[in-house]
Amino acid sequence: MKGAKSDSRLTVVIVQPCFFPWRGQFDLFSRAEVKIFLDDVQFSRGSWYNRNKIMTESGPAWITVPVRQKGSMQTLIKDMPISQTEDWQEKILGQIYSAYRKSPFFKLYYESLAELIGRDWQCISDLSRASVRWGFERLDRPAEFLTASEMGVDPQNRVERLVSFCTAVG
Numbered sequence: 001m002k003g004a005k006s007d008s009r010l011t012v013v014i015v016q017p018c019f020f021p022w023r024g025q026f027d028l029f030s031r032a033e034v035k036i037f038l039d040d041v042q043f044s045r046g047s048w049y050n051r052n053k054i055m056t057e058s059g060p061a062w063i064t065v066p067v068r069q070k071g072s073m074q075t076l077i078k079d080m081p082i083s084q085t086e087d088w089q090e091k092i093l094g095q096i097y098s099a100y101r102k103s104p105f106f107k108l109y110y111e112s113l114a115e116l117i118g119r120d121w122q123c124i125s126d127l128s129r130a131s132v133r134w135g136f137e138r139l140d141r142p143a144e145f146l147t148a149s150e151m152g153v154d155p156q157n158r159v160e161r162l163v164s165f166c167t168a169v170g
Contacts, residue, residue: 012166014038014148016077017128018048019065021135029136029143034169037132039078039125040149043067049077050124056099063092067124078125078149089117109138 013032015025017039029035043049051064066083068075082088093114100106116134121127129145136143146169153164 010034010166010170012036012169014162014165016041016047016049017125017132018052019050019063019124019128020052020131022048022052025132026136026139026141030141034146035143036146036148036151036165036169037125037129038148039129040076043075043077043080043124049080049128050082054096054099056095061095061099063095064088065092065121065124065127076149077128078123078147080124082121082124082127093117112138 011032012034013028014036015028015038017037018025050067051062053060054063055061066086066088068081068083096113097110100110112134116130119127119130129147133143133145148165151165151168153161153168156164
């Protein structure tokens with residue numbers, strides 16, 4: 001496998017997809033040859049899967065992608081639909097614009113950010129994974145990511161499952 005260490009062991013990082021990468025994620029992923037988004041676990045309300053914080057003039061503020069509420073207690077991250085009942089894209093872009101329009105590198109990133117957020121997203125997992133990729137690409141650190149739900153690893157107990165992911169990637 002590409003990037004293998006001399007002793008043929010790989011470092012694998014397995015994280016749940018979040019709406020935009022967090023600072024530690026860059027560090028974790030920079031240390032790993034294999035990066036896996038764990039998207040086939042239960043969606044959790046109040047998590048980072050569909051929201052993040054930005055810094056505004058009045059302090060931190062949440063930007064949130066609305067997801068379906070009714071009947072979603074057992075929904076997996078990969079299956080959680082984005083609610084299409086409000087204009088969330090315009091709201092998030094407005095919040096980001098207001099918070100960062102005077103920042104030195106705003107013009108460099110805002111257009112591609114607006115294009116990313118403005119796409120016709122149906123599922124939070126797709127948007128979350130794309131936002132992490134976007135962040136890495138903007139830092140000129142493109143990375144390949146695997147998606148747990150596409151790897152064919154059968155759900156087992158948590159530890160066996162993680163071992164199965166590691167075995168699957170060598």
